[in-house]
Amino acid sequence: MRRRRFLQLGSLAALGNWPAFADAQGKARGRVVIAGGGFAGSSCALYLKRAAPKLNVVLVDPEAPYTSCPLSSGVLAGLRDLASLQISREGLQRAGVRYLPARVAAVDARHHRVRLDNGATLPYDRLVVAPGIRMRWGTPEGYDEAAAQRMPHAWIAGAQTNQLARQLQAMDAGGVVAISVPTAPYRCPPGPYERASLIAHFLKAHKPRGKVLIFDANNHFPKQDRFNEAWQQFYPGLIEWIPVTEGGAVQRVEPERMLLHTSGGAHAVAVANVIPPQAPGMLALDAGLCSGHGWCPVKPETFESTLVPDVHVIGDACIAGPMPKAASAAHSQGLRCALALAAILDAQAAPDSSLNSVCYNLLAPGYAISMHGRFGITDGAIAEIKDESGEASDAPQNPAREAQAAEDWYRSIVADSFG
Numbered sequence: 162m163r164r165r166r167f168l169q170l171g172s173l174a175a176l177g178n179w180p181a182f183a184d185a186q187g188k189a190r191g192r193v194v195i196a197g198g199g200f201a202g203s204s205c206a207l208y209l210k211r212a213a214p215k216l217n218v219v220l221v222d223p224e225a226p227y228t229s230c231p232l233s234s235g236v237l238a239g240l241r242d243l244a245s246l247q248i249s250r251e252g253l254q255r256a257g258v259r260y261l262p263a264r265v266a267a268v269d270a271r272h273h274r275v276r277l278d279n280g281a282t283l284p285y286d287r288l289v290v291a292p293g294i295r296m297r298w299g300t301p302e303g304y305d306e307a308a309a310q311r312m313p314h315a316w317i318a319g320a321q322t323n324q325l326a327r328q329l330q331a332m333d334a335g336g337v338v339a340i341s342v343p344t345a346p347y348r349c350p351p352g353p354y355e356r357a358s359l360i361a362h363f364l365k366a367h368k369p370r371g372k373v374l375i376f377d378a379n380n381h382f383p384k385q386d387r388f389n390e391a392w393q394q395f396y397p398g399l400i401e402w403i404p405v406t407e408g409g410a411v412q413r414v415e416p417e418r419m420l421l422h423t424s425g426g427a428h429a430v431a432v433a434n435v436i437p438p439q440a441p442g443m444l445a446l447d448a449g450l451c452s453g454h455g456w457c458p459v460k461p462e463t464f465e466s467t468l469v470p471d472v473h474v475i476g477d478a479c480i481a482g483p484m485p486k487a488a489s490a491a492h493s494q495g496l497r498c499a500l501a502l503a504a505i506l507d508a509q510a511a512p513d514s515s516l517n518s519v520c521y522n523l524l525a526p527g528y529a530i531s532m533h534g535r536f537g538i539t540d541g542a543i544a545e546i547k548d549e550s551g552e553a554s555d556a557p558q559n560p561a562r563e564a565q566a567a568e569d570w571y572r573s574i575v576a577d578s579f580g
C-alpha cells in the first residue's frame with residue numbers, strides 16, 4: 162500500500178486537485194520561455210502545456226537527445242550503454258511544447274526577453290531557468306577542463322561517462338580506482354556511493370585484484386549503514402571509505418602523474434573519478450539569479466527568483482531547503498512551478514501542491530535501496546515532513562523488490578517528464 166502510494170508521488174496523481182485546477186486554467190494566455198530541458202525544465206514545460214493549453218511554451222536546450230544521469234553509473238559497471246539513457250524531445254513536441262535546439266546566451270530581464278546563441282531573441286511573460294549544474298573548476302587545485310579528460314567527473318552524463326567507462330576497462334587488474342567526493346551540497350547526494358558500489362561490482366568480475374578508494378570531503382553520507390551492509394555482503398575488502406577527518410578531502414590533483422593529494426599525502430591511482438564542487442549552470446550566474454552562497458534563492462510557493470522578478474528557477478540550480486539535488490526533486494519542482502505559472506498568467510493565486518523526492522540506489526544487480534522525502538512549506542521555507550519521509554517502498558528489507566521498483570520509477574519519471 163505504502164509502495165503504491167509512493168510510486169504515485171511526483172506524478173499528477175499526487176496533486177489531488179489537478180483536474181479541477183487544470184480546467185480552470187484553460188484561459189491562461191501568454192508566453193513562457195524555459196531555459197534548460199532536463200528533468201526540471203521538461204517537466205515544467207509538459208505540465209504547463211497540459212494545465213494551460215493556450216499558453217505559448219518554448220523550451221530551449223542545445224542537447225537533443227537529453228542524456229539522463231540517473232542510472233548512468235550502470236554504464237561504468239557494464240550493465241547498460243549510454244544510448245539506453247538518451248531521451249528524445251519528440252514527446253514534448255507532441256504535447257504542444259515548441260522545442261528550440263539552442264542555448265540561451267543572455268537574459269534581458271528588464272525587457273522580458275532572452276537572446277539565444279544563434280542570434281535569435283525571444284520575448285517572454287515569464288522565464289523559467291533550469292540549467293542544472295556547472296563544475297567549479299580549480300577545486301581541487303589543478304582540476305580544470307583539461308584535467309577532467311584524464312580524471313573524468315562523469316557528473317553530467319555523456320562523453321565523460323563513456324570516458325570513465327573506457328578507463329576502467331583499460332586499467333590493470335590490480336589497479337586502484339579513486340572517487341573524490343566534494344563537500345555537500347552537490348548533485349545526487351548518494352550518487353558517489355552508488356557509483357563506488359557499481360565500480361566494485363565491475364572490478365570483482367573483471368579486475369579481481371583492484372580496489373575502490375572513496376576520498377570524501379564529508380564525514381558521513383546518506384544511508385551509510387545500508388551501504389556498509391551491502392559492501393560487507395558483496396564487496397568485502399574492495400571498497401575503502403576515507404572521511405574528511407581521516408584526510409579524505411582531495412586538495413590537489415596532478416593528472417599527468419595520476420596523483421591525488423590529501424592531508425594524508427600523495428596517492429597514486431590507476432583511475433581517478435574526481436567529482437568537483439558544483440554551482441548552478443552559468444546562465445543562472447550571468448542572469449544575476451545566484452546568491453552569495455552560489456545557488457539560486459526562490460520563493461517556495463512559485464519558485465520565482467527572490468532576486469529577479471518574473472524569472473523562476475527550478476531543479477539543481479535552486480535552493481529548495483532540504484530537498485536533495487535529484488531528478489525526482491527537479492521533476493516535483495517543475496510541476497509546482499507549472500501550476501503556479503498557469504495560475505499567475507490567469508490572474509489567480511498559485512495553488513498548493515506537494516513536493517517530493519525519491520532516490521533509488523543500485524548497489525549490485527538486483528539489489529537496491531531507496532529513500533524518499535515529502536516536503537511542505539513552514540514559516541515561508543521548504544521543510545521536510547518527517548513522518549512522511551523514509552524508505553520508499555513497503556519492502557525496505559527486500560532489496561530485490563527495490564531494484565525492480567527502481568526500474569519502474571525510472572520508466573515512469575522519464576514518461577512523466579519528457580512526454
Ligand SMILES: Cc1cc2nc3c(=O)[nH]c(=O)nc-3n(C[C@H](O)[C@H](O)[C@H](O)COP(=O)(O)OP(=O)(O)OC[C@H]3O[C@@H](n4cnc5c(N)ncnc54)[C@H](O)[C@@H]3O)c2cc1C
Pocket residue numbers: 196197198199200201202221222223224227229230231232233234263264265266291292293294315316317318348349352442443444475476477478486487488489490491519520521522
Ligand atoms: C551519476 C548520477 C546519478 C544520479 N542518479 C539519480 C537518481 O537515481 N535519482 C535521482 O532522482 N537523481 C539522480 N541524479 C541527479 C539528477 O541527475 C539531477 O538532479 C537532475 O538531472 C537535475 O535536473 P535539472 O533539470 O535541474 O538539470 P539537468 O538534468 O542537468 O538539465 C539541465 C539542462 O539545461 C541545459 N542547459 C544548461 N545551460 C543552458 C542554457 N544556457 N540554455 C539552454 N539550456 C541550457 C542542459 O543542456 C541540460 O539539458 C543523478 C546524478 C548523477 C550525476
